[in-house]
Amino acid sequence: MIENLKVLSKEEGLHFLGISSLDLEEDYLRFKQWLSESKQAGMQFLEKYEDIRRDPSRLLPDAKCAVILGLSYDQGDIWPPQENESPRIAQYARFKDYHKLFKEKAERIFARLNVKTPQLKYRVCVDTAPLLERALAAKAQQGFIGKNTCYIHESHGSFLLLAVVLCNQEPDSASVSVSSGCESCTLCQVNCPTGALNTDYSIDSRKCLSYWTIEHRGEIPLEFWPHLSKYYFGCDICQLVCPYNQQARENSLDQKIPTRTFPDLKTTALMNEADYQKFFGGTPLTRAKRNGLRRNAIIALRVSKHSGWEEVAAELANDPDPIIQSTLSTASNYFN
Ligand code: B12
Ligand code: SF4
Ligand code: SF4
Numbered sequence: 252m253i254e255n256l257k258v259l260s261k262e263e264g265l266h267f268l269g270i271s272s273l274d275l276e277e278d279y280l281r282f283k284q285w286l287s288e289s290k291q292a293g294m295q296f297l298e299k300y301e302d303i304r305r306d307p308s309r310l311l312p313d314a315k316c317a318v319i320l321g322l323s324y325d326q327g328d329i330w331p332p333q334e335n336e337s338p339r340i341a342q343y344a345r346f347k348d349y350h351k352l353f354k355e356k357a358e359r360i361f362a363r364l365n366v367k368t369p370q371l372k373y374r375v376c377v378d379t380a381p382l383l384e385r386a387l388a389a390k391a392q393q394g395f396i397g398k399n400t401c402y403i404h405e406s407h408g409s410f411l412l413l414a415v416v417l418c419n420q421e422p423d424s425a426s427v428s429v430s431s432g433c434e435s436c437t438l439c440q441v442n443c444p445t446g447a448l449n450t451d452y453s454i455d456s457r458k459c460l461s462y463w464t465i466e467h468r469g470e471i472p473l474e475f476w477p478h479l480s481k482y483y484f485g486c487d488i489c490q491l492v493c494p495y496n497q498q499a500r501e502n503s504l505d506q507k508i509p510t511r512t513f514p515d516l517k518t519t520a521l522m523n524e525a526d527y528q529k530f531f532g533g534t535p536l537t538r539a540k541r542n543g544l545r546r547n548a549i550i551a552l553r554v555s556k557h558s559g560w561e562e563v564a565a566e567l568a569n570d571p572d573p574i575i576q577s578t579l580s581t582a583s584n585y586f587n
Contacts, residue, residue: 252368252420259363260320263356266407267321269391270422273314278386279305285453292456294466300381307382307417311374316422317415319388322353324504325410330491332481338551341485342410344535345510349412352508353377357414372419384413395432399439399489400454408496439489444478448489460486464547465539470577476554483551484536517559519548521566546578553582
């Protein structure tokens with residue numbers, strides 16, 4: 252199976268292929284511990300389907316292994332940003348939504364494999380299934396989990412999206428090496444602006460900018476506001492500083508999928524539903540929804556002392572959304 256998979260995944264432009272066992276007991280206990288420390292913040296979806304996270308064969312009866320696919324999305328960003336650089340969005344979000352794109356690629360690969368291996372049963376999962384995807388990726392033994400909690404491939408780094416395909420085949424291993432890991436490095440921990448990585452290998456989502464700007468639906472607590480002058484959707488800092496990501500790589504998500512150019516902060520703060528669909532439809536930014544993106548843009552405008560602030564504040568004075576109203580009110584007093 253592995254030789255066929257290698258050929259097919261290369262044809263789809265994928266960068267990493269690994270096979271892992273489904274023995275997740277140790278990782279599941281770590282996950283439970285993480286939940287018990289409330290590090291999931293408001294992401295209640297992580298509290299569901301514990302049985303599947305512990306035993307992925309509940310998603311596919313007879314599952315014996317997971318095929319892990321990796322797609323690199325490095326854009327060549329550097330940290331720190333240049334002076335006067337506008338607030339960024341995280342690199343993974345600059346393309347069409349990867350869930351759909353990557354799922355289509357994985358489905359094509361396995362449909363073709365199925366022709367050669369009719370007894371194959373499989374299930375493709377990209378991000379949305381309740382699986383410990385990073386733990387599974389690390390079991391494929393071509394990389395490791397870093398102190399920033401990302402899966403880092405030895406040669407591709409961590410700007411990799413992951414897909415997991417559960418299969419009913421015995422895992423004939425694709426392992427090539429065992430990584431050296433983080434060792435004494437602490438660069439992600441010291442550079443995380445909010446202290447979210449202060450415990451080795453364990454993220455505190457309650458402090459993570461990615462959580463607040465993507466997943467959180469209400470107001471963003473004031474202590475995180477200054478950091479939105481660097482990132483107003485997601486955050487890449489703990490990966491940009493990592494030595495495993497310093498090697499220059501071409502943007503390789505898919506040459507046929509150009510990166511999207513998004514409107515400036517002022518336009519984003521003021522966009523109506525039709526603008527939102529036009530600018531952001533079909534991209535990962537829709538995870539934050541229209542009002543979440545407007546909220547983020549208002550904060551970013553204000554904390555970066557953008558010249559458009561006064562106009563935005565005036566135009567949104569009667570906006571019906573309560574979060575937009577409270578964000579505007581806090582923003583108005585921000586420098587007082
Ligand atoms: C919830 C979630 C988030 C949350 C929480 C992040 C987190 N670290 O858990 C928030 C919103 C903060 C987030 C942010 C981001 N996310 Co996210 N997220 C997820 C999601 C849906 C679930 C993750 C989860 O279960 N977390 C709970 C923790 C406890 O589990 P875990 O991190 O998987 O850790 C397990 C193993 O790593 C292992 N383990 C942990 N520590 C150690 C230590 C050692 C020594 C060992 C051996 C093992 C080990 O055991 C853990 C528990 O079982 C996954 C998709 C999925 N289904 O897995 C994507 C996923 C993790 N996210 C992804 C991405 C791209 C991001 C961002 C880069 C986006 C951005 N630029 O803003 C940031 C990165 C922030 C960071 N440093 O992690 C990718 C990561 C790819 C990669 N190379 O690692 C994933 C896998 C989606 C995908 N399919 O590609 N995310
Ligand atoms: S994504 Fe940003 S805020 Fe979150 S842990 Fe990494 S550096 Fe810290
Ligand atoms: S920055 Fe250093 S400590 Fe953090 S994940 Fe990379 S190698 Fe590990």
